Amino acid sequence: MIIRHVAVRSGPRVFARRSLQPLRRFLSSEVDPIDQATNNSIKQTQSLEAQLNALPPQPVPSIDPETPGTSPAAQVTDSVAEQYHQYKKRQQLIGNLGSDISPHYQPHTLLNNPPSPADVTLELLLASEAHQGHATSLWNPANARYIHGIRQGIHIISLEVTAAHLRRAAKVVEEVSRRAGLILFVGTREGQDRAVVRAAELSKQYHLFERWIPGSITNGQQILGRCKTKVINEKDEEIPGFEEQLYDRPVLRPDLVVCMNPLENYVLLHECALNNIPTIGVIDTNADPTWVTYPIPANDDSLRCIQVIAGVLGRAGEAGTKQRLLAAERGEVVYRPAKNLKMPGEDDGLANPSPEAAADVSQRLQNDESLGNADELEAKLEDANNGDGRRQQRINLSA
Amino acid sequence: MGRYDLRAIRVRQTAKALYDSKRVPDLPPWYNTVGDIPPSEALARPVLRAPPTRGRSRKPSRMFQPLAIHHPEDKLREDFFGDHPWELARPRLIVEDSGNDAKGFNWSSIVQPGKQLDGESVVQRQMWLMKHQSLSKPAAYDQARKEFYRHRHLEAIKQRIAKEEALHVGAYFGKGPLEIGIELEDRTWESWKKWAARQIEDEESMRSQMFSGPQNREAELGNLELDEALEEVQSSVPGSSAGQSALGGAAVHP
Known part of the structure; x- marks a missing residue:
């Protein structure tokens, strides 16, 4: 009954509306008839063609200059210039069409153009996820002073501490590099290889991205005894003819090891500690900071973070190497040359390749090194350590 | 050690x-x-929180544990994602550009250039409304939520139209997740069928091997014997009023 009433009541209205205005559906799907659409598109094409024809005709240079149809050279250059002109014109016309791309993160820039120690900001570290530690249950309590707090079950590393330690480590790398120490950049985790190689490339030092062969330091004569070594002068140019003398020299050891993943490289760090080699390591909240000399508390699982850290240290090494080479250009040698090497032409006499340099260096070291002062400082530091903490140390250092 | x-x-x-x-x-x-x-300095453990005077943890060693970090948005976030749990299942961009991304946003509108519309937008918009228009928490939530629904709807329409247009001009989007799932299921089903057939075959061959020797006919009752046994228990079938006596069972089940 009700249905019938509804039909009776609203039926005429529906029909009336329909007759007055067509349904919206028909409006939206209304399209040109096919021939009209074709005409339209032909018109468009013709207008485009007209525009193109308005441009002066351009000869297309042949790819192969040997073919008979080649135009003479002058004409080719003309056309090249013309083409360039056209290209510029077109660029001016349509270059700024399309959407604006705001500056955004491009992963390759961290490798191509890594940040220098001066570029380290808390924002950069935050964006590279340096603050994310591990689950709270996995922590090593020795890292307590690097930890800012707990968020969603993981420890958050304090980025201020990270930045401070990173800058300090960069300074160490720079200084060691300036004094011609050998630096080894180690990152054996998957994906760290490029960052490590880049850092070594920048600072003209050494890298390791595969397994550390245990004993390469403690048993180096057996493992690395047959590796090639070379003699270089202060300008990093190789001097040939030392092969026989190099044959029975002890193998080289790094003067500083930078390790991106200390957890997997305990053997390496232990060997360094045994052989009194300072180390720099990225310490996550589950790693032991006493394994390394200079910890950098940061997230070692983020490749972006590792790239930032390796890039910063690489840039620091680059700066140090540059300083050393500049000093070499001025004729200064800031490091102690290798001993017991004779120039290949001479039979005896010279103890090292550049005696003047050695004398200079020894004098510089006498002036510069100030062992006595360093010892005093050390004693003060020990006192400070027995007292309370960091602040006092800093005061003593600056005093 | x-x-x-x-x-x-x-x-x-x-x-x-x-x-x-x-x-x-x-x-x-x-x-x-x-x-x-x-x-x-290594191995220093600074005091990170005040010594607990009351509460659950009175252990002094807790003083050296880091504190939890809380933000005012946390509760709002919890509310929104409690009401819309499937928002968490949507893929989300979490890569930071410069680390200062959030500073460029102005939450006077829920749509931000350079940021996808998601639950975080609702939370931030709600925060903004509570702060700048001094709306109450539920009112701000309602407004932000409704704006979010509207823009989500528009987004869905945009995507649908774009897909239709692309299909019209000849795009091919490959198989959908359902098709891929069905295909995988079919493949597994076929391989299971093969495995089951092989299994049945093996079992049958094993059985035929087991019974390949001369059949033990003595264990079975002959026709004559069966008849005799049945006659013996005839009187005690359970249908009778006397019921079944226990004696006859022995002949039936030797």
Whole structure:
């Protein structure tokens, strides 16, 4: 009954509306008839063609200059210039069409153009996820002073501490590099290889991205005894003819090891500690900071973070190497040359390749090194350590 | 074992000792550097929270544990994602561009250039409304939520139209997740069928091997014997009023 009433009541209205205005559906799907659409598109094409024809005709240079149809050279250059002109014109016309791309993160820039120690900001570290530690249950309590707090079950590393330690480590790398120490950049985790190689490339030092062969330091004569070594002068140019003398020299050891993943490289760090080699390591909240000399508390699982850290240290090494080479250009040698090497032409006499340099260096070291002062400082530091903490140390250092 | 190895931190002291005792001819090149830039102190455990006076944890050792970090948005976030749990299942961009991304946003509108519309937008918009228009928490939530629904709807329409247009001009989007799922299921089903058939075959061959010897006919009752046995128990079938006596069972089940 009700249905019938509804039909009776609203039926005429529906029909009336329909007759007055067509349904919206028909409006939206209304399209040109096919021939009209074709005409339209032909018109468009013709207008485009007209525009193109308005441009002066351009000869297309042949790819192969040997073919008979080649135009003479002058004409080719003309056309090249013309083409360039056209290209510029077109660029001016349509270059700024399309959407604006705001500056955004491009992963390759961290490798191509890594940040220098001066570029380290808390924002950069935050964006590279340096603050994310591990689950709270996995922590090593020795890292307590690097930890800012707990968020969603993981420890958050304090980025201020990270930045401070990173800058300090960069300074160490720079200084060691300036004094011609050998630096080894180690990152054996998957994906760290490029960052490590880049850092070594920048600072003209050494890298390791595969397994550390245990004993390469403690048993180096057996493992690395047959590796090639070379003699270089202060300008990093190789001097040939030392092969026989190099044959029975002890193998080289790094003067500083930078390790991106200390957890997997305990053997390496232990060997360094045994052989009194300072180390720099990225310490996550589950790693032991006493394994390394200079910890950098940061997230070692983020490749972006590792790239930032390796890039910063690489840039620091680059700066140090540059300083050393500049000093070499001025004729200064800031490091102690290798001993017991004779120039290949001479039979005896010279103890090292550049005696003047050695004398200079020894004098510089006498002036510069100030062992006595360093010892005093050390004693003060020990006192400070027995007292309370960091602040006092800093005061003593600056005093 | 339980001891700290501080050799790595004491490299400079060791180098000095070695040099003084003439074990090494000269100091390493990093000697001054490490002296100028000493390693930070290791194994210090600062007090990170006030000693608990009341509450669950009265252990003084808790004083050395880091504190939890709380933000005012946390509760809002919890509310929104509690009401819309499937928002968490949507893929989300979490890569930071510069680390300052959030500073460029102005939450006077829920749509931000350079940020996808998701639950976080609702939370931030709600925060903004509560702060700048001094709306109450539920009112701000309602407004932000409704704006979010509207823009989500528009987004869905945009995507649908774009897909239709692309399909119209000949795009091919490949198989959908359902098709891929069905295909995988079919493949597994077919392989299971093969496996089951092989299994049945094996079992049958095993059985035929087991019974390949002469059949033991003595265990079975002959026709005559069966008849006799049945006659014997005829009187005690359960249908009778007397019921079944226990005696007859032996002949039926030898």
